[in-house]
Amino acid sequence: MKGVALTGHGDFDKLEYQTDIPVPRPGNNQVLINVAAAGVNNTDINTRTAWYSKADAGSDDASWSGNALSFPRIQGADVCGEIVAVGAGVNKERIGERVLVEPCIREYNGNELASPWYFGSECDGGFAEYTTVSSRHAYKIVSPLTDIELASFPCSYSTAENLLTKSDVKSGETVLVTGASGGVGSAAVQLAKARGATIIAVTSSSKSSALLELGASTTIQRNESVVDILGNNSVDVVIDLVAGSHWSELLDVLKQGGRYAVAGAIAGPIVELDIRTLYLKDLSFFGCTVLEPNVFHNLIRYIESSAIKPLVANYFPLENIAKAQQVFLQKEYVGKIVLSLKSSNT
Numbered sequence: 001m002k003g004v005a006l007t008g009h010g011d012f013d014k015l016e017y018q019t020d021i022p023v024p025r026p027g028n029n030q031v032l033i034n035v036a037a038a039g040v041n042n043t044d045i046n047t048r049t050a051w052y053s054k055a056d057a058g059s060d061d062a063s064w065s066g067n068a069l070s071f072p073r074i075q076g077a078d079v080c081g082e083i084v085a086v087g088a089g090v091n092k093e094r095i096g097e098r099v100l101v102e103p104c105i106r107e108y109n110g111n112e113l114a115s116p117w118y119f120g121s122e123c124d125g126g127f128a129e130y131t132t133v134s135s136r137h138a139y140k141i142v143s144p145l146t147d148i149e150l151a152s153f154p155c156s157y158s159t160a161e162n163l164l165t166k167s168d169v170k171s172g173e174t175v176l177v178t179g180a181s182g183g184v185g186s187a188a189v190q191l192a193k194a195r196g197a198t199i200i201a202v203t204s205s206s207k208s209s210a211l212l213e214l215g216a217s218t219t220i221q222r223n224e225s226v227v228d229i230l231g232n233n234s235v236d237v238v239i240d241l242v243a244g245s246h247w248s249e250l251l252d253v254l255k256q257g258g259r260y261a262v263a264g265a266i267a268g269p270i271v272e273l274d275i276r277t278l279y280l281k282d283l284s285f286f287g288c289t290v291l292e293p294n295v296f297h298n299l300i301r302y303i304e305s306s307a308i309k310p311l312v313a314n315y316f317p318l319e320n321i322a323k324a325q326q327v328f329l330q331k332e333y334v335g336k337i338v339l340s341l342k343s344s345n346t
Helices: 042-048 154-166 183-194 205-214 226-230 247-252 275-280 295-304 318-330
Strands: 003-006 015-018 030-039 078-086 098-101 104-108 111-118 130-134 138-140 174-177 198-203 218-221 235-240 254-262 284-287 312-317 336-340
Touching: 003 318, 015 318, 030 098, 030 154, 042 318, 078 130, 078 154, 104 130, 138 295, 154 183, 154 235, 154 254, 154 295, 174 183, 183 198, 183 205, 183 235, 198 205, 205 218, 218 226, 226 247, 235 247, 247 254, 247 275, 312 318, 318 336
Parallel strands: 174 198, 174 235, 198 218, 235 254, 254 284, 312 336
Antiparallel strands: 003 015, 030 078, 030 130, 030 336, 078 098, 098 138, 104 111
């Protein structure tokens, strides 16, 4: 089959488009999926460049879970496709189902995992014509949306929904979203709006109107001080995907008893915390990587009811993955970049 193999940590040359990769066979409780489209994520780039590694000299911990990767690895966490075969223990009636893959997996080849894996990291993912995953992580989807549109949902929107779930965002609350124009940020704006929250989106001036159309009540430019504009103790929840040098201001704008949830650090992972702010304001912090059990089920419900909409900024054929990642890194768009594995996939 055709696919892209990540051959090691490094630059774009570590992404090899190959045409002779063996088609995987579904194991116990697994399904074989003919992949139609797969989204591009920060995790793809972070894994390739060993960004996750905290070691000074190496990449032994250079995956999102902190474990060493084995190469070659087929990446790709955002998968839309069709089940074409099933392994032992799976009802054959599942063959022919259109599915989305839950990117945070708890079962592999019939075995419960001691700690969750990330699809396309600890196991092969969707940057190939076929992939396998445990049946429980392949969710049937009934939707008029295209494969490319559906492939924009799994990772970003489940991450966003997980952030909102763990921080318990409620109707009537004010939520500040950083990095609001990206895949996760724009999803968080939509999903928080669906919960009845008031959203303040941090973005660039060129993307402000798009965020307002998605449901943000107001926007703040990313180079502006959120304290100067909003004032101290002004928001209930911060959904952060940025971190960086201005991170402490995000805690200043939280109200007494406020909640801070984080799933990214695109402006820099090292921040300065005045511990007094944390305990004197009774703040709650939530690191959000592993999905809560109900998150992906809820996401499917949102999609099928058209409560949220896909935001596809651009798409590329799989063989142009390097170009897709270059465009992704430029961050001059709102929404998602998707890779298509079918010539008619529009």
